[in-house]
Amino acid sequence: MELVSDGPATSREDRFTDLAQVVADPMRRYLVRRTDTEMAQDVLADAFLVVWRRLDDVPADDPIPWCIGVARGCLANARRAVRRQQRLVQRLSQQPRDGSEPVLDDTDLHEALGRLSGQDRELVELWAWEQLAPQEIAVVLGVTPNAVRIRLHRARTKLAELLEGRHGDGGAGQEQVKERRRR
């Protein structure tokens, strides 16, 4: 699929420049939400290169989810590279940058998100932060919209329950609920 243009045939450079106006900030925000600033910048550059080289594959009508999918893949690769480096060079004295997620100001939410499975967390974040519809999330993850709908519903329910303290350990959970109400 080629990008729609309403003038004479536009060059590849022009198409890419136009596309960048649409997708660059969503891609940047996707990465900033999931890793540290330095890795986000590096991965954004990697992802942009992939989009440039695969420009003809970008869906014309809804390019953002597809490009987020590219950023997602590049982020996974960057994390793998870091893990591999960590295994090769065991710098136990330093705290190596591992590209992990930023800590949220809302610490209860941060903790609750941390207790979700990786899949559930990813779904909830794409829904709430990227504000993608189920069929768009499906494009990012490479699965069916139906699978997204079912899984997303369950993930949101789980997160809500964690935030209400229902997943605490028996009595402690109840204590948590009371504690929250008192605040």
Added chain:
Amino acid sequence: MSDETEDRLRRRMRAADPARQATPSAPSWIPDLVEATMSTDRGTEPTSRPRRWAPVLAAAALLAVVGGGAYALLDDEGGSNPRATPVATTTTLALPGGGGGVSSSSCLQFDVGFLRDMPIALSGTATEVGSDTVTLEVDRWYQGGDADVVRLANFDPANSSLDGFVFEQGERYLISASDDGTVSFCGFSGPWTESLAGAFDEAFGS
């Protein structure tokens, strides 16, 4: 979940959005990034290329992808077994007929354009080398997958040494494979080297 609960949840998530504050300082950052991207790539822009002959493949190895399933694993989950995945699927792919050794005279000259056509490409380190299987821990997917672990099955043990390279535990390899999972040799896979990695970068877009 009621709409109200859903809205509340979404609002809470959005209030905690890490991207809320982090805005780039330079207002021209998008055109700058566009220009940097295109100049990185100048000279290697893909052009249409004539269809090539299929390379002679050593038919002995096929690629089975372990784990991954519908969603990618971003981190190792369930620390005790890093290979455990929520959805474990093993894809077994067709084994083409053949066997027998591959001599270098039956290989095509190495060509990045042909490498680019490979639907599966990755680099990984051999964690286990058995008599007829090799397990690779993936450190990078160039194309065609997202599992953390990949297994190669060699159904023709008599030909475990191909193109002068064998799999050794702890060594790193670049692997490309076709749609049916046949690992390509003839220089399109091999021990990791700067130059082969450079070719993979060029073929698959870093």
